[in-house]
Amino acid sequence: MLATLRARPGFAPTRVTVAVGQASAEARVLPAAAQDGDTVLLVLDLDDLSHLPLLDAPVRLAFPDGSAVSGRVAPVAIDAAGIAPDHAAAIGRAAAAGAWDPPVAAALRWRLDHPDIAAGPDAGLHHGVPMGGGAMVAGWVANLGDRQLVLLSDGLESARWGARVAAFAWPDLSDRLAREHRTVTTDRHGFAAVLPLLRPGDRGFLLFEVEGHDVRFLTRLSWNGQGHGSADQALADTLHHLGRGRGRPDPADLRPLLARRPVEPPRAETVEIVAATALPALSVVVPLFGRPLLLRAMLAGAAALPPDAELVLVCDDPDLAPFARNYVRDRAPLIRRPTRLLVNAANYGFATACNLGAAAARAPVLMFLNSDASIEDASALPAGMAAIRDGRFGTIGFRLLFEDGTVQHDGMCFERHRGYDDLWLAEHPGKGLPPRPADPGVESVPAVTGAALMIAADWFAELGGFDPGYARGDFEDADLCLRSAAAGRPSGILRTGRIVHLERQSIGPDNPSSRALTWLNANRFNDRWGAYLEARCAS
Amino acid sequence: MRVLTLAHGHPSLRPGGAEAAALALHYRLRDVEGVEPVLVARADPATIGHAARFGALDGMMDQILAAPPGEDGFLHESADLSILERMVRDLCDRFRPDLVHVQHWLGWSLDVVPLFRALGIPVVLSLHELLLPCHRDGQMVKTDGRLCHAASPVACAACFPHHPPGDFHLRRRVLLDRLAGVARFVAPSRFLAARHVAWGLPADRVSVIDYPLSPDLLAAPPPEPRVPDGRVRIGFFGQLTPYKGADLLLDAAARLDDATARRLAIDVHGIAAVPPDHPFARRLADLEAAAGRRARLVGPYAQGTAVRMMRDYDWIVVPSLWWENSPLVIQEAQAAGRPVLAADIGGMAEKVGPGGAPGRLFSAGDPAALAAALARIVAENGAPPPGEVRAIPADEAGRVDAWLAVYRAAVATA
Numbered sequence: 022m023l024a025t026l027r028a029r030p031g032f033a034p035t036r037v038t039v040a041v042g043q044a045s046a047e048a049r050v051l052p053a054a055a056q057d058g059d060t061v062l063l064v065l066d067l068d069d070l071s072h073l074p075l076l077d078a079p080v081r082l083a084f085p086d087g088s089a090v091s092g093r094v095a096p097v098a099i100d101a102a103g104i105a106p107d108h109a110a111a112i113g114r115a116a117a118a119g120a121w122d123p124p125v126a127a128a129l130r131w132r133l134d135h136p137d138i139a140a141g142p143d144a145g146l147h148h149g150v151p152m153g154g155g156a157m158v159a160g161w162v163a164n165l166g167d168r169q170l171v172l173l174s175d176g177l178e179s180a181r182w183g184a185r186v187a188a189f190a191w192p193d194l195s196d197r198l199a200r201e202h203r204t205v206t207t208d209r210h211g212f213a214a215v216l217p218l219l220r221p222g223d224r225g226f227l228l229f230e231v232e233g234h235d236v237r238f239l240t241r242l243s244w245n246g247q248g249h250g251s252a253d254q255a256l257a258d259t260l261h262h263l264g265r266g267r268g269r270p271d272p273a274d275l276r277p278l279l280a281r282r283p284v285e286p287p288r289a290e291t292v293e294i295v296a297a298t299a300l301p302a303l304s305v306v307v308p309l310f311g312r313p314l315l316l317r318a319m320l321a322g323a324a325a326l327p328p329d330a331e332l333v334l335v336c337d338d339p340d341l342a343p344f345a346r347n348y349v350r351d352r353a354p355l356i357r358r359p360t361r362l363l364v365n366a367a368n369y370g371f372a373t374a375c376n377l378g379a380a381a382a383r384a385p386v387l388m389f390l391n392s393d394a395s396i397e398d399a400s401a402l403p404a405g406m407a408a409i410r411d412g413r414f415g416t417i418g419f420r421l422l423f424e425d426g427t428v429q430h431d432g433m434c435f436e437r438h439r440g441y442d443d444l445w446l447a448e449h450p451g452k453g454l455p456p457r458p459a460d461p462g463v464e465s466v467p468a469v470t471g472a473a474l475m476i477a478a479d480w481f482a483e484l485g486g487f488d489p490g491y492a493r494g495d496f497e498d499a500d501l502c503l504r505s506a507a508a509g510r511p512s513g514i515l516r517t518g519r520i521v522h523l524e525r526q527s528i529g530p531d532n533p534s535s536r537a538l539t540w541l542n543a544n545r546f547n548d549r550w551g552a553y554l555e556a557r558c559a560s
Numbered sequence: 561m562r563v564l565t566l567a568h569g570h571p572s573l574r575p576g577g578a579e580a581a582a583l584a585l586h587y588r589l590r591d592v593e594g595v596e597p598v599l600v601a602r603a604d605p606a607t608i609g610h611a612a613r614f615g616a617l618d619g620m621m622d623q624i625l626a627a628p629p630g631e632d633g634f635l636h637e638s639a640d641l642s643i644l645e646r647m648v649r650d651l652c653d654r655f656r657p658d659l660v661h662v663q664h665w666l667g668w669s670l671d672v673v674p675l676f677r678a679l680g681i682p683v684v685l686s687l688h689e690l691l692l693p694c695h696r697d698g699q700m701v702k703t704d705g706r707l708c709h710a711a712s713p714v715a716c717a718a719c720f721p722h723h724p725p726g727d728f729h730l731r732r733r734v735l736l737d738r739l740a741g742v743a744r745f746v747a748p749s750r751f752l753a754a755r756h757v758a759w760g761l762p763a764d765r766v767s768v769i770d771y772p773l774s775p776d777l778l779a780a781p782p783p784e785p786r787v788p789d790g791r792v793r794i795g796f797f798g799q800l801t802p803y804k805g806a807d808l809l810l811d812a813a814a815r816l817d818d819a820t821a822r823r824l825a826i827d828v829h830g831i832a833a834v835p836p837d838h839p840f841a842r843r844l845a846d847l848e849a850a851a852g853r854r855a856r857l858v859g860p861y862a863q864g865t866a867v868r869m870m871r872d873y874d875w876i877v878v879p880s881l882w883w884e885n886s887p888l889v890i891q892e893a894q895a896a897g898r899p900v901l902a903a904d905i906g907g908m909a910e911k912v913g914p915g916g917a918p919g920r921l922f923s924a925g926d927p928a929a930l931a932a933a934l935a936r937i938v939a940e941n942g943a944p945p946p947g948e949v950r951a952i953p954a955d956e957a958g959r960v961d962a963w964l965a966v967y968r969a970a971v972a973t974a
Contacts (some may be wrong), residue, residue, distance in 0.1 A: 423610045424610060425609060425610070425615050425617075425618070425619045426616055426619045426621065427614060427616045427621075429610070429612070438642060439641075439642035440640055440642045440643060448646070450650060450653065451653065452613065452614065452650070453608070453610070453614025453624075453626075454650060454651070454654040455621035455624075457654070523610065524611045524612070
């Protein structure tokens, strides 16, 4: 985030530490010939942290010389609302001192000289799809041709120009311009870019044409809270037009598009529902999201769990929380197992919800269970606990069935996928096909699903739990299994008993951005495991 | 022998002759000792019921539903080969087939042939309509309604003017190339086999085996004569598409003289295959109005009820305007013990009359000829043509054996 700070006498640091409460972040001070009392610009290197608490609360600024001051951070904005005079001065000084590349500086100077900006008719937005901490955007500029565009996000978090703005042919638009009796000099009207980081709430960017010192403002393009256009189309455009080398945009651009993490540590309120009379042997951790029916079925099925099991329900859905709290309390007399309910302060996602549940679990063995999984014959669970206890396997999965009796999960394997840019993905062999006759023992497999996954509590803690850096419930399980296997404890699967998994029915049908999200998550997963899987495949 | 059959649909999800034929053969194979058949029918992902490319229809582990990625409509190439490849591999891993019988590749794409062949599995392919030679829904009916006798680049481009003729040369070449690995093609009629051989399939690899009857048809109670009610009743059973000729029948009804018409009742049973505002739907409604009390559109009928319903009629009309392969409705009429009045082309001409189902033929597409044929039936009080009435065709018993012979030969040469 770009913010301002008043300089003090003799101010010349290049870095400061900005702290609010327990959270802190490093900030870079943009170069500028600042006088005493001038406003200077800070770039807060918050990566994917949410910045809101910094804006709302007084902050402490610690300087490299050990001194510190209190103050407030004022975010910079260059959008249509106008620029505060001291911010404008600070931007001007930083631009003069070379804080930005020349085309960006030229566009910024133009903006400072023009307090009022009006939307022009020569450009439009095709899509603006927010994702994680940034957005993918594409649009058109009439007769763009080879001219150079500069995109500046409202909060100046993202400035894009040169090779990071792709131009492409858009013949349909030529037809449209011709119908409007406008001159058509080229078919190249389209542009696409990734705005890797946006200030929370930013929904637009300014668009300029810049040739040397010659700047022409085109318009400001914006989208609403849901975004504009489809995420899949946005990703396709991004891949197609910004592709380099093997067809992947710069990973540095993509990382911020993954989940934005809250600056506050995740919190959950613990509600004791049915107290444990003895230390349980197994903690079944169930993240709850979405439909109440799944919670109701989960409680009704609790009696199928081993008698020494406890239930740890983690409500990760603020919309569901009032129901979950009342319902679970109301049903307490009929729940046959020790049960606690965690009510998360926000929707943290699968990984964090599971990690919170694990922290609240009491048993030495954990079993993560999706709320849309139903244990109808728990006979495999004691065998899984035994396999975990003897230490040969780090993670134990289970054969899961769909409602029609076909296989939902029978162990996962890793394969490169042509449809996903040759990235390694976790595959579910045999999914939807009839199950094979099962052996009673544990079989070694490359990885198992987190929909029903058993692991020793201390081993889970040692591995650091699920990685919350993946977006929306994907790859966390494969990632955990590989970390366990790389540390010497592979995955195993049990095929006895009967567990039904109504996959993804907790979050409804795949939304249009699912493929895009899978692709982004796959990039993170491959950054970490590509070489490992390649080596294992080669051996 | 483990036989994996791919179908383009399951009759319980979508009615259709080829779909029904695939299921009938599947059921018949289940009764053969030493054969383990699995039917994999393409289905809309929503009907699978869960987020996977496969599922089991009503939990039946030998009737798998599948949602392949689809295909393009011209070259019939898979929309996503990487996914189809995985599906093929998953099927082979799970079922270890000795043989794959591609009942229909529609929706799967023709890429399934080389994909299974690459895994060393012999492929037998059924021919049902004329989709290989004819880009126009496989009907070989020209856009002006005339019957088409042979596909050629120029003839096909006349139906599809936005394609240069060369496109159809390439289409044929690509399709034949994809089919090169097929051990045996099987058509339900000599007509269909001949059309495909004329198009380019190797004659020495094309066999004719008519559709084995479904267990339901085999078990149908023996036919009984209809109780007379003073009128000759004529029934039409089939989908209400522009190719099935329901409109021709209504047109013919309107042409009958009043004396004949008073002694006749025509019922059209069928599912509207087009939306109500489609020109064909409007045409049917207009023709029904013009036919007055002589004919009526009754509406859809439930699957498996056709044979029973047909027994309320003296004759069954099959007036299709396209060639047909081996219409299920003819099998059903025969099982019901009712004679068939059919158009004199393609699979209908082959399956009706001496040696086939009892009945008569009329000049295809000609409403006056159909009207004359109806008048003759009325004049004869709806009596069937002379000759033996058999509910089950004489050659039926050999059809499943013929399929097994095809399978064994394909496995032996693989």
